[in-house]
Amino acid sequence: DAKTTQPTSMDCAEGRAANLPCNHSTISGNEYVYWYRQIHSQGPQYIIHGLKNNETNEMASLIITEDRKSSTLILPHATLRDTAVYYCIVRLLTSWGKFQFGAGTQVVVTP
């Protein structure tokens, strides 16, 4: 099963871009990369997902390397409300339906 590695924590200044890295070196060719975030004591919130190409939506951008072994989630203009734990997940196709959540990255946006 493809696993992900993320930094434990990172800080970001308000108004600046936040770049969150994720390593998934054992990812299979047809496994998607998903990003979620969780604000304390709330359910995780879907951000974005991708397979090979870079993706962008109203919340963030997802940059996936050509070899697909790593990706970066970009929050273009971080706000205090973006303080949360961010999870990078590779969807396990061998185990139907499972989204395996690791410990994620605690992002703190400071004024």
Add this chain to the structure above:
Amino acid sequence: DGGITQSPKYLFRKEGQNVTLSCEQNLNHDAMYWYRQDPGQGLRLIYYSQIVNDFQKGDIAEGYSVSREKKESFPLTVTSAQKNPTAFYLCAGSRTGGEEDTIYFGEGSWLTVV
């Protein structure tokens, strides 16, 4: 308003008692899930259901039971056999559970054993 609705938000249980957490959805999702989260940890899958009247054990199913009698509902019972039930419980749903699918979560339920 709609989505994944969990109740109650906070629940206290005495040791030795069973307790049932409610999860309802109006998104017409085929698949539903229950996760457990301990403080400072990630989510762990308890049970999931692909379709009505069918469900599968996740990674930590011992001490829990579920039912899926209706598409909209997926209640979780925490039994007295669960040795350390105090945790944050999250219900989720997804359209199909297939390859490219997005999972959506409820707001969670805090269970405390007293």
